[in-house]
Every structure is written in C-alpha cells, then in structure tokens.
Amino acid sequence: MSNIAISCEGLSKRYRLGQQERYKTLRDVVSSALRQPFKRPQDSGVQSIWALEDVSFEVSQGDVVGIIGRNGAGKSTLLKVLSRITKPTRGHAHINGRIGSLLEVGTGFHPELTGRENIYLNGAILGMRKAEIARKFDEIVAFAEVEKFVDTPVKRYSSGMYVRLAFAVAAHMETEILLVDEVLAVGDVQFQKKCLGKIGSVARDGITVLFVSHSMAAVQSLCGKGMLIDAGKLLVQGECHKVIEAYVNHVAVHEFNDTTDLRVHPGRTKDAEPVFSRIRIMNGDKEPTATLFAGEDLVLEFELNPPRPITSPTLGIGVDNGMGLRVFSVITYYSDFDWSRLDRPAVVRCTIPRIKLLPGRYQLSISVGNVYNQHVDAIYNAASFSIEPSDYFGTGRLPTPDLGVVLADSKWECITESGAELRQESEVLG
Amino acid sequence: MSTANAHSFRIEPATSWTTLGLRELWHYRELLYFLTWRDIKVRYKQTALGATWAVIQPLFMMLIFSLSFGKLAKVPSDGFPYPIFTFCALLPWQLFAHALTESSNSLVGNQNLITKVYFPRLVVPISAVLGGLVDFAIAFVILLVMMVYYGIFPGWQILALPAFILFAILTALAVGLWLSALNVQYRDVRYTIAFLIQFWLFATPVAYPSSLIPARWRVLYGLNPMAGVVEGFRWSLLGTAEFQGGLIWASVAVVLLLLVGGLYYFRRMEQEFADVI
Numbered sequence: 001m002s003n004i005a006i007s008c009e010g011l012s013k014r015y016r017l018g019q020q021e022r023y024k025t026l027r028d029v030v031s032s033a034l035r036q037p038f039k040r041p042q043d044s045g046v047q048s049i050w051a052l053e054d055v056s057f058e059v060s061q062g063d064v065v066g067i068i069g070r071n072g073a074g075k076s077t078l079l080k081v082l083s084r085i086t087k088p089t090r091g092h093a094h095i096n097g098r099i100g101s102l103l104e105v106g107t108g109f110h111p112e113l114t115g116r117e118n119i120y121l122n123g124a125i126l127g128m129r130k131a132e133i134a135r136k137f138d139e140i141v142a143f144a145e146v147e148k149f150v151d152t153p154v155k156r157y158s159s160g161m162y163v164r165l166a167f168a169v170a171a172h173m174e175t176e177i178l179l180v181d182e183v184l185a186v187g188d189v190q191f192q193k194k195c196l197g198k199i200g201s202v203a204r205d206g207i208t209v210l211f212v213s214h215s216m217a218a219v220q221s222l223c224g225k226g227m228l229i230d231a232g233k234l235l236v237q238g239e240c241h242k243v244i245e246a247y248v249n250h251v252a253v254h255e256f257n258d259t260t261d262l263r264v265h266p267g268r269t270k271d272a273e274p275v276f277s278r279i280r281i282m283n284g285d286k287e288p289t290a291t292l293f294a295g296e297d298l299v300l301e302f303e304l305n306p307p308r309p310i311t312s313p314t315l316g317i318g319v320d321n322g323m324g325l326r327v328f329s330v331i332t333y334y335s336d337f338d339w340s341r342l343d344r345p346a347v348v349r350c351t352i353p354r355i356k357l358l359p360g361r362y363q364l365s366i367s368v369g370n371v372y373n374q375h376v377d378a379i380y381n382a383a384s385f386s387i388e389p390s391d392y393f394g395t396g397r398l399p400t401p402d403l404g405v406v407l408a409d410s411k412w413e414c415i416t417e418s419g420a421e422l423r424q425e426s427e428v429l430g
Numbered sequence: 431m432s433t434a435n436a437h438s439f440r441i442e443p444a445t446s447w448t449t450l451g452l453r454e455l456w457h458y459r460e461l462l463y464f465l466t467w468r469d470i471k472v473r474y475k476q477t478a479l480g481a482t483w484a485v486i487q488p489l490f491m492m493l494i495f496s497l498s499f500g501k502l503a504k505v506p507s508d509g510f511p512y513p514i515f516t517f518c519a520l521l522p523w524q525l526f527a528h529a530l531t532e533s534s535n536s537l538v539g540n541q542n543l544i545t546k547v548y549f550p551r552l553v554v555p556i557s558a559v560l561g562g563l564v565d566f567a568i569a570f571v572i573l574l575v576m577m578v579y580y581g582i583f584p585g586w587q588i589l590a591l592p593a594f595i596l597f598a599i600l601t602a603l604a605v606g607l608w609l610s611a612l613n614v615q616y617r618d619v620r621y622t623i624a625f626l627i628q629f630w631l632f633a634t635p636v637a638y639p640s641s642l643i644p645a646r647w648r649v650l651y652g653l654n655p656m657a658g659v660v661e662g663f664r665w666s667l668l669g670t671a672e673f674q675g676g677l678i679w680a681s682v683a684v685v686l687l688l689l690v691g692g693l694y695y696f697r698r699m700e701q702e703f704a705d706v707i
Contacts, residue, residue: 080704081441082441083547083548085545085546085548086704087443087444087702088443089443090443091443092440092441092443093440093441094438094439094440095439095440095441096437096438097437097438098437099548101548103547104542107542107543107546108542108543108547110472112472113468113471113472117471121464121465121468124461124463124464124465125461125464125543125547127458127461129460130460176437
C-alpha cells in the first residue's frame with residue numbers, strides 16, 4: 001500500500017446531456033414546476049453519457065504512465081476526477097501524496113498583472129506557498145527566459161513568452177504526483193522540447209507522472225507504462241510500447257480497402273465539415289489496391305464535396321507507420337499545384353513516386369484547409385495500406401523492417417588506391 | 431517521499447451531506463489573499479480616478495439622499511445632521527452592496543479556475559466579499575473627517591465598532607454564499623441583484639432612521655440583517671440614544687442562520703460546480 005501512488009476502483013463519471021446546453025433560469029424552473037408539479041427531474045428524458053466507465057488501475061510511486069486514446073475517450077475526464085475538480089458518479093480512488101495538476105497552462109493568469117505578479121498568483125492557485133514561490137522565483141524566471149519582462153503586464157507578452165512563463169510556474173510545483181494533460185499541444189517546437197525535458201527530469205526524480213498526450217513520440221520517450229482509454233473504458237494497460245501498438249491497431253482502419261467512404265468517419269475531428277467523401281488508393285498503374293511495394297508509385301485519389309466554397313484550399317496527407325510515427329507528409333502548399341478555389345465536387349489525385357516505405361502497415365491522415373490555415377476537414381487514420389516486402393534495391397536482397405523508418409537509395413564506390421593495395425595484399429596472404 | 435502518507439486522501443462520489451471544510455480553507459488562506467489582492471489590483475489598474483472611486487460613490491449617494499430625503503422630504507435623523515447620519519449608514523451598506531454584486535457572479539466569473547484547478551471553492555465568494563474592504567477603509571477615513579467637521583466625537587460605544595464591522599462582513603458573506611452558489615445553477619440570479627439591492631436599500635434604515643418604525647414592529651424589522659448592521663454602526667459611531675437591542679439581536683440571529691445554512695448549501699452544491707458551470 002505504501003508503494004502505490006494512485007489506486008482506482010470502478011471509477012465512473014456520467015454527464016447529463018441536454019441539461020448542460022441551456023443554463024437553467026429560475027423562470028424556467030418555476031414555469032415547469034407550475035406546468036408539471038410532480039415531474040421528477042430524472043424523468044425529463046435527458047440523455048446521459050458515461051465519460052468514464054468502471055476504470056480501475058494502480059500506479060506505483062515513481063511510475064511514468066502515458067494515457068492515450070482517441071479524442072473524447074475520457075482521458076481528460078479521468079485527470080479531472082483524480083485532480084478532484086469533479087466528483088466521480090461511482091467508484092472511488094485513493095491518492096497517496098500531493099497532486100499537482102497541469103490541465104492547462106496559465107490558469108488564472110490575468111493580462112493586467114505583471115509577470116512577477118502572475119507568477120505569485122498562478123503559483124498560489126496551483127497550491128504553492130508564497131515562501132516557496134519566492135524561493136523559486138529566480139529559477140522560474142530563468143526557465144521561462146523572461147528576465148527582462150518580469151515587470152511588464154502579461155498582456156504585452158508574445159504568446160510564446162506567455163506559455164513559457166505559465167509552464168515554468170507549473171513545472172516548479174513540489175508534489176509527489178503530477179498529472180499532465182496535453183499541455184504540449186500549445187507552443188512551438190522549442191517549447192515542446194523544453195516541456196518534455198522538464199517532465200522527463202521530474203520523472204527521473206521519482207515523481208509519479210500521469211501524462212495524457214496525442215503524441216506517440218512524446219509518450220514513448222517519457223513513459224514506461226501506458227493506459228489506453230476508449231469510450232470511457234480502460235482497454236489496455238501495461239508496458240508503454242504494447243499500449244501504443246494496441247492504440248494504433250485499435251484506432252487504425254483494419255480492412256485494407258482500396259476505397260474508403262469518408263462521408264461519415266470516426267476519425268473526423270470534432271469541428272470538421274465533411275469535405276472528403278471518398279479516398280481511393282492505387283498503385284502506379286492506377287489499379288485500386290491497398291497493398292503496395294516499396295519503389296512503386298503511390299497514387300491517392302480524393303473525392304471532395306465541399307459544403308461551402310473554400311478559398312485557396314490546401315490538401316495535406318500524413319503517413320503514419322505502425323508505431324504511430326509520422327513518417328512523412330505531402331501537402332499541396334509545397335507543390336506548384338494551382339488550386340485557387342474549391343466550390344464544387346472535385347476529384348484530386350496525388351501521386352507519390354517511388355515510395356520508400358519499409359514493409360509494414362501504414363495509416364493515412366488527411367486534411368483540407370483554407371487560406372487562413374484552418375482545417376476545414378480533417379480525418380485521422382482515414383484509410384490504411386500495407387507495404388509488402390519487395391526487391392527494392394534490385395539486388396535480390398529484400399529490405400527488412402529493422403533498417404529504420406524509410407528506405408534510402410545509396411551509391412557505394414571505392415575512392416582510394418589503398419583499397420586495391422589491400423586486396424592485393426589479402427590475395428597474397430590468403 | 432516519506433511525507434507522502436501525510437497527504438493521502440480518498441476520492442468518492444458526491445454526497446448530499448458534506449463537512450464545512452474549514453480546515454482545508456485555512457490551508458488555502460494564501461490563495462484567498464492572492465485572489466482578493468488580484469481583484470483589488472485589477473479593479474483600479476487602468477482607471478483614471480483609481481481608488482478615489484471608493485470615495486465618490488458613497489459621497490455622491492449621501493449628497494443625493496441629503497437633498498432628496500433630508501432637505502425636500504425632511505426625513506428626520508435622530509437629531510444628527512442628515513448628511514453624516516446617512517453617510518454613517520452608507521458605509522456598511524456599500525460594503526454589502528459591493529459584496530452582493532461581486533460575489534453573485536464570482537464563481538461563474540472564475541470558471542476557468544473552477545474547471546481546471548482544485549481548491550476549496552469557498553475561497554472565491556469570500557475573496558469577492560473581502561475585496562470590498564479596501565473601499566470600506568477608504569470611505570471610513572472620509573467618515574472620520576466628516577465627524578470632525580460636524581464636531582461629533584464618539585463615546586465608549588466606539589469600542590463595539592470592530593464587532594459591527596465583522597457583523598457587516600458576515601452579513602455580506604452570508605448572502606453572497608447563497609447567491610454565488612445559486613448563480614452557478616440559475617444564471618438569472620445575477621440579473622436580479624440590481625433589483626434586489628435597490629429594494630434592500632429601502633428596507634434598510636440608510637436614508638431614514640429606524641426610530642420611524644413603530645416600536646412593536648422593530649424586532650420584525652430586524653429580520654433584515656442590514657438593519658441591525660446599520661443601527662449598530664450608528665450607535666457605536668454617533669452614539670444614538672438607545673441601543674436597539676431587539677432589532678440588532680434579531681439581525682444577528684438571521685445572519686448566523688443564513689451563514690451556516692449558506693456554508694452547508696455551498697459545500698453541497700460545490701461538488702457539481704465544475705460540471706455545471
């Protein structure tokens with residue numbers, strides 16, 4: 001018991017739908033009471049969803065656990081329940097140690113206050129004592145790299161500075177357990193690296209970390225254990241790479257169909273408009289197939305049905321491998337494809353010549369964006385295909401998956417005389 | 431990490447009966463300070479007149495009341511000059527009105543905190559009420575100046591003033607707790623505040639003395655807790671003739687009931703705040 005940092009049993013959280021959409025007013029309550037005085041609230045036909053269903057697990061002290069799953073799977077709800085922000089509907093959990101929650105950066109930051117004032121405010125909100133904050137003040141400012149601006153109102157900060165400062169405060173919490181929720185989604189690459197670095201060092205200090213993220217690379221590099229949550233249920237838990245594999249397989253499209261109907265797709269993001277209606281995978285001979293060979297051309301055909309006109313559309317395709325790693329992306333933006341307007345049904349074809357993928361299963365994530373760089377439609381794991389082993393190099397020796405992530409062409413030649421001398425010597429010797 | 435066991439706790443589903451959590455509230459007292467400090471600082475940061483607003487409001491009301499009630503309607507003021515008579519009451523009244531307005535929307539206004547961080551939510555309406563103390567202090571100084579001007583020097587009754595100040599704060603808090611919790615669930619509560627304050631102002635002896643109320647009704651009149659607060663202020667500062675015992679004790683009783691009831695109601699509803707807000 002003393003070694004367990006978090007233990008949950010049967011944690012469940014139900015949200016009532018419909019009730020949340022309209023705030024109740026006293027007027028509504030009074031008028032409905034007058035109309036139906038004896039109607040009990042539960043009978044009003046309100047739907048409910050179980051954001052968490054019977055989640056049970058144990059996390060030992062010092063574990064670094066990655067929590068992964070689709071959007072809306074219940075990961076953030078789990079963190080909220082563990083952070084005591086919301087109460088579970090059923091079940092219970094036992095926490096051994098102080099919890100620090102990083103569900104958002106800059107909670108409580110006020111734009112009118114200076115960096116210094118916000119550090120104290122935010123620190124207090126996160127549960128740090130004033131003396132503690134004062135002690136770590138210089139460290140925090142140094143980590144955030146805002147020494148010169150610490151007495152300027154935060155509303156004057158750039159978004160990068162803002163986020164760095166917010167994270168710097170949170171990163172200096174002294175707790176035994178840390179719950180982190182996709183904070184890496186904000187900020188630039190440098191910031192994300194810094195975040196990951198800090199979380200990593202905190203983990204090495206023996207702090208128990210629960211880390212929710214969509215980045216498999218981050219989860220893989222930081223976490224030893226993992227949990228896969230889908231539709232509120234805990235599907236898999238255990239070693240990190242096993243859980244990642246389970247996620248990719250679970251979320252991946254299994255049937256290697258060459259043609260996939262995209263009008264309704266589970267991988268479509270929440271605010272997306274259905275622009276993609278179909279995707280077809282073909283090989284270099286324009287034959288529909290979901291099985292290809294390295295070295296072949298990969299041809300992707302999209303049927304698009306924009307509900308509204310899109311100006312200067314950008315179409316992007318991301319190819320992810322079996323470990324959830326983004327191997328490459330091709331985007332119309334980088335090509336000379338002239339596409340000024342998408343306002344009627346269209347079929348767009350993308351040819352990727354001499355595909356250099358290693359044998360394995362691959363997922364396609366696609367998106368179409370507008371001139372403002374916003375995604376109009378985006379579908380994760382829209383379709384999948386497999387690359388079969390083939391004689392890519394033409395030498396009769398087939399490349400194996402352990403070569404890396406992609407295949408590369410290479411040319412080998414001997415450029416010094418010494419090679420010839422050695423050969424002669426070896427002939428003499430042996 | 432041997433201190434870990436000292437911090438263990440259990441997470442359980444919501445219950446209809448909860449503790450007041452006062453010990454935990456004390457643990458978070460620094461957060462209370464910071465939130466209060468933030469509200470005060472931000473309120474005056476980009477204003478031209480800054481803290482002078484704390485003085486302008488009650489002075490202006492006193493002016494209006496003095497002209498309309500004092501001069502035109504010739505409302506009596508227990509033998510004291512009307513302006514100071516009413517200003518004395520406006521002091522705790524402003525604290526109360528400010529607390530009502532600020533606390534009723536305090537939870538909803540801080541929803542970004544409530545949905546992302548854990549802390550005892552009582553901190554929020556309490557900080558909203560305490561935020562009015564700075565204005566109160568400033569206006570109090572003005573009151574002292576006025577007392578000197580009118581040549582009114584308080585007697586031994588002034589010693590009771592701290593008790594009445596505390597009484598005023600508790601009254602504001604008691605009502606504020608109910609309103610802030612109710613407003614989370616029923617958003618129109620916030621819009622009734624302005625009307626509530628107007629009505630309450632006239633039910634409280636700010637513009638007129640409670641001696642206007644016939645003696646047999648006075649205790650009932652004391653069910654309005656602000657009546658007790660105002661009477662107490664007047665008595666301790668100006669030394670009005672009789673100590674309106676019945677009225678004041680009735681007010682105290684009501685405030686204690688409201689406060690304890692409000693604390694329990696708040697704690698019970700707190701369990702759902704993050705879901706409903």
